Amino acid sequence: MKKLTGKTAVVTGGGGGIGRAIADAFAAEGCKVALLDHDAALFEQRSASLPPGGGHPYLCDVSDRRQVVRAVDDFAERVGGLDFVVNNAVYFSYSPLAVMTEDVIDRMIDVGLKGTLWTMQAATPHLVARGGGAVVNLSSVAVSFAVRHAAVYSAIKGAIDALTRQQAVELGAQGIRVNALAPGPVSTPGARSVITDEGWEARRSRTPLGRLATAEEVGASAVFLVSEAAASITGVTLKIDAGITVSGP
Ligand SMILES: NC(=O)c1ccc[n+]([C@@H]2O[C@H](COP(=O)([O-])OP(=O)(O)OC[C@H]3O[C@@H](n4cnc5c(N)ncnc54)[C@H](O)[C@@H]3O)[C@@H](O)[C@H]2O)c1
Numbered sequence: 001m002k003k004l005t006g007k008t009a010v011v012t013g014g015g016g017g018i019g020r021a022i023a024d025a026f027a028a029e030g031c032k033v034a035l036l037d038h039d040a041a042l043f044e045q046r047s048a049s050l051p052p053g054g055g056h057p058y059l060c061d062v063s064d065r066r067q068v069v070r071a072v073d074d075f076a077e078r079v080g081g082l083d084f085v086v087n088n089a090v091y092f093s094y095s096p097l098a099v100m101t102e103d104v105i106d107r108m109i110d111v112g113l114k115g116t117l118w119t120m121q122a123a124t125p126h127l128v129a130r131g132g133g134a135v136v137n138l139s140s141v142a143v144s145f146a147v148r149h150a151a152v153y154s155a156i157k158g159a160i161d162a163l164t165r166q167q168a169v170e171l172g173a174q175g176i177r178v179n180a181l182a183p184g185p186v187s188t189p190g191a192r193s194v195i196t197d198e199g200w201e202a203r204r205s206r207t208p209l210g211r212l213a214t215a216e217e218v219g220a221s222a223v224f225l226v227s228e229a230a231a232s233i234t235g236v237t238l239k240i241d242a243g244i245t246v247s248g249p
Pocket of ligand 1: 012015016017019036042062063087092111138139140182184185186189190
């Protein structure tokens with residue numbers, strides 16, 4: 001028996017990286033998935049590779065509230081309601097704060113933080129109408145320790161953790177669970193663009209397990225958090241980091 005048969009989900013940034021793996025994991029468990037992504041090339045690839053009837057790609061920039069509302073409303077109407085939301089889209093940039101431009105900082109906040117707020121606002125009425133649901137926000141281990149040149153990124157992820165707790169309390173009475181996943185370093189196009197080869201090896205060697213988590217493992221954890229197996233779990237941030245946050249110097 002598939003774990004998410006008959007369920008529906010919105011995954012932001014579902015065209016590539018971790019979002020793609022989460023969307024694939026949901027679809028493999030029988031869930032109908034809306035993939036909201038702003039990358040037209042990824043969008044084309046995904047449209048061709050999605051399982052028949054399982055995936056619904058939407059060309060959508062999550063920093064634009066109207067685009068998000070349009071995509072979420074359209075998907076909920078097409079599939080008859082909404083059960084799950086995964087807030088995953090990100091704009092990566094690592095630099096010392098002192099030299100970061102206003103444009104880059106604005107874009108990071110617009111995609112990583114405001115994109116999550118817009119998606120929650122768009123999705124919540126549909127989850128309430130369904131009588132309950134589950135949300136998974138993508139946090140990071142960068143909340144637990146300082147990552148070189150990641151001041152803005154870490155600040156956004158700290159806000160995502162706070163938002164996760166707040167929404168868990170605000171929406172709990174309506175049967176909506178809100179949790180976060182905090183991956184350690186995962187090899188994706190976005191993370192590869194900000195971490196050098198030496199940086200990956202340094203990170204891997206710090207983990208007690210001697211390996212880094214994969215996007216597919218994050219996908220499996222997202223399936224767990226939205227599934228009935230996690231029915232009593234809300235307001236938590238679950239680390240998937242091969243133990244990097246508990247390893248000493
Ligand atoms: N990869 C890691 O090491 C790592 C570690 C911890 C947390 N995370 C978190 O996991 C999530 C996914 O990261 P990733 O590494 O897969 O990133 P990625 O950059 O590889 O993929 C991000 C996806 O989001 C899409 N996207 C970007 N801006 C968008 C926008 N404005 N609207 C819609 N879609 C947009 C991209 O097109 C892409 O498909 C992020 O929230 C990230 O912070 C990643």
